[in-house]
Amino acid sequence: MLKALKKLFKPGKTPAPHHEKHIEPAAAPVTPSTAARVPEAATREETREARPKRTRQAKPRPAPPPAKPWSIADFAIEPAEGKTRFHDFPLPDSLMRAIQDQGFSYCTPIQAEVLGNTLLGHDAIGRAQTGTGKTAAFLISTITQLLETPAPDERFMGEPRALIIAPTRELVMQIASDAEALTKHCGLNVMGFVGGMDYDKQLKQLEKKYCDILVATPGRLLDFCNRGEVHLDLVEVLILDEADRMLDMGFIPQVRQIIRQTPRKGDRQTLLFSATFSDDVMNLSQQWTVEPAIVEIEPERPASENITQKVYAVSGSDKYKLLYNLITQLELERVMVFANRKDEVRRIQERLVRDGINAAQLSGDVPQNKRVRTLDNFREGKLRVLVATDVAGRGIHIDGISHVINYTLPDDPEDYVHRIGRTGRAGAKGTSISFAGEDDAFQLPPIEELLGDKLECIPPEEIYLKPVPKLQRTAEEKAVSDANEAEQAAAAAANRKRSGNRRDGRRDRR
Structure with a gap:
């Protein structure tokens, strides 16, 4: 035992306490006797650094099961007396999936009336109280038309296939937002152009992808048309929302200029919506539509009972x-x-x-x-x-x-x-x-x-x-x-x- 202790504590070897930080001794000066050993030490150091570091491999997580493909069977709505389902119309599955995502089940009265006519290709004039679902009505009809009719082979970026004109910036942005939600699974591109926002940023949208549905205020749309960035010769569906408000705000001369750049009224489908059917609105509808279906939903009360x-x-x-x-x-x-x-x-x-x-x-x-x-x-x-x-x-x-x-x-x-x-x-x-x-x-x-x-x-x-x-x-x-x-x-x-x-x-x- 005594020999072991002496051996442990022999001169030149004093163990450092285990809790103190280890300090590397200063490098010894290189002398002729040690110079020959430096390359060997360096080689050992390089070899040590060259070894691959040992790291703990994380256990791979199991891959999530593949998502089940959506089918119309996942959107089950029972028939109900006096109600019209979206299932009752020949709508594409990709659109029906978006309708389900929006939480829709049965059509509102104006949706049922509008779709019953526009899906057959007829022009239409609609009047309904705000909040009755007319926006979804004309969007669903338009998206169905675009999905069932292939886009032309020769087409430029700035040639929309559907054009929606609305009088205010807020309304344009709301319609564009609703359109994006309903085209989520359809592969169609929606763009909204309004005045008061950066023109170049809106222009960049046209440079990146084709425009299928364009929602715009009259003034900003004319800016794009006059500069040759937007061409309306391929418009298949033209929608005028809140025509009475456009009359009140003095936009009709601009709207006339826009409509003259679209195909003739017999070669496009035209839908016109207004809160009122004044004489001026009806005169405009005669100029821009062909034998339109008149859809007029009279609310029981103009203001909601809620x-x-x-x-x-x-x-x-x-x-x-x-x-x-x-x-x-x-x-x-x-x-x-x-x-x-x-x-x-x-x-x-x-x-x-x-x-x-x-x-x-x-x-x-x-x-x-x-x-x-x-x-x-x-x-x-x-x-x-x-x-x-x-x-x-x-x-x-x-x-x-x-x-x-x-x-x-x-x-x-x-x-x-x-x-x-x-x-x-x-x-x-x-x-x-x-x-x-x-x-x-x-x-x-x-x-x-x-x-x-x-x-x-x-x-x-x-x-x-x-x-x-x-x-x-x-x-x-x-x-x-x-x-x-x-x-x-x-x-x-x-x-x-x-x-x-x-x-x-x-x-x-x-």
Whole structure:
């Protein structure tokens, strides 16, 4: 034992404690006696590094089983008396799969009527209340036509086979979104072109792939046509949505220019949809369609029964107090506020932000890219209040809007129906609250005539007329608010300047 201990602790060998970090000894100086051994040491080091490192092999995971091919048998809908199924029409399986993905089962009345005529190749004129499914009706008919008819062998990128014209940017984007959902399994390309967004980015879409379905506003579409980027000679299906609104907004001269570039009306299928069948709309339909089927769905009530409608008689000076207190005291989380003028929308939104309510505005003065971000934020719940003109009254489908507030009553009773239709969607309950002031109370009788019902007009409860509390804001919060207001003012000024330049350009061309 003693010999072993001596051997272990012999001079020159002192074991380091196991918990101390090992320090490499300094390299010994190279002497003639050691120089000959350096190459041998280097070789051993190189050999050591050249050895493959041993790593633990992860156990391979079993591959997931292959997905079961979809078949129409996976979409089983039982026949029901008085209802029409999508199965009752000869629709392609790839389209039926997308219809199932959207949660559709039975057709709405206008869908059943439209498909019954358009799938036979007839032109059609349709009128139906907003939210009845007319967009899906003309998209399903169009997609079926494109899938059953092969595309031409000779075709350029900018030659759409189906063209959908709508009056507002929001409506175009909504239709394009619905079209993308319904073509998910069909191999068709959808593009949406609107003004106010980067022209070159939209042009790049045409350079990358063929365009099967093009949805566009009249002005931006004419820009592409006049520059030779889009050619409409291969259009098989032409759809005009909200023709009455295009008349009101002065777009019909532009629409005429567009239609002249498409095949003759006997060589294309034309579908025209309108909220009203005025004489002007019917005259246009005679010019652009051939023996169209007339599809007119009269709702039992113009306004959904899921919407509770209230009207407060309030002076103009008390409107903002009433708005603020309704939002804060009722703890509204997702509400749309409508006003008639763009400057009014801007002032309401700025006051709400100043008083600590997360609000944004949507009007023709707001650039399109910001309008898209605003709608996305509102849809995702990042915005509490969206203040808008009637540009948002149609074509915006956002679930979960609990309240619509008419800060001012619209001049057109139809716009009232479209506004309040933003709530109470998909079977949910909703509430509409309208402010009838001394300047707009005279709009109530035409609205009541359209609704076929009397709207009770009552004074607001005193609790809703409390003064708006002064918000104590930090310097940082005030700076952010001022920056947002400055950005909005600059965007509005730039938009007005662009509009002025376009008008000047049109005068020059004349």
